[in-house]
Amino acid sequence: MKKYFLLTGIFVVLVSCSTTKSYTVLPKSNTETQGDVTFTQKGKTVTLKMNINNLAPGEHAVHIHEKGDCSAADASSAGGHWNPAKDDHGKWGAEHFHMGDIGNLTANADGYGTLTFSTDKWCIGCDDESKNIIGKSIIIHAGQDDFTTQPTGNAGGRVGCMEIK
Numbered sequence: 699m700k701k702y703f704l705l706t707g708i709f710v711v712l713v714s715c716s717t718t719k720s721y722t723v724l725p726k727s728n729t730e731t732q733g734d735v736t737f738t739q740k741g742k743t744v745t746l747k748m749n750i751n752n753l754a755p756g757e758h759a760v761h762i763h764e765k766g767d768c769s770a771a772d773a774s775s776a777g778g779h780w781n782p783a784k785d786d787h788g789k790w791g792a793e794h795f796h797m798g799d800i801g802n803l804t805a806n807a808d809g810y811g812t813l814t815f816s817t818d819k820w821c822i823g824c825d826d827e828s829k830n831i832i833g834k835s836i837i838i839h840a841g842q843d844d845f846t847t848q849p850t851g852n853a854g855g856r857v858g859c860m861e862i863k
């Protein structure tokens with residue numbers, strides 16, 4: 699019986715162990731984009747939550763880009779889509795997609811939109827560089843990702859940027 703309680707205790711500690719990181723989105727390309735982003739890792743699953751304001755109503759592509767550098771006024775410093783597998787751009791879960799191809803966020807008539815996304819293909823700060831999101835960036839685009847145009851999804855300019863530190 700003692701053994702049973704000990705094992706249960708260890709299990710609870712492992713399951714409840716999680717890492718959360720919070721960030722603020724920077725406005726880019728002469729916009730007033732604002733927002734906050736959190737990444738939480740529980741076990742092998744990373745969950746992304748975004749709350750974004752001051753967008754044009756409609757669909758906006760969201761990607762992880764390969765460089766954690768939002769310094770340029772147009773966020774071009776963040777480089778291209780994070781693509782450690784050298785795959786083609788596409789819709790997450792399709793035959794071909796980049797590790798940063800999160801999809802589209804819908805902004806309402808007030809310019810506010812949220813997005814929640816979970817995957818076991820990322821990690822927060824692990825040793826596997828094909829999974830580690832630290833050192834990359836999140837980009838929010840002016841337009842919609844069409845999931846087919848290579849290598850960008852034809853998503854237009856970069857209206858928000860956030861370094862994943």
Ligand SMILES: [Cu+2]
Pocket residue numbers: 759760761762763779837839853
């Ligand atoms: Cu992008």
Ligand SMILES: [Zn+2]
Pocket residue numbers: 761779786787788795796798799849850851
């Ligand atoms: Zn892509």
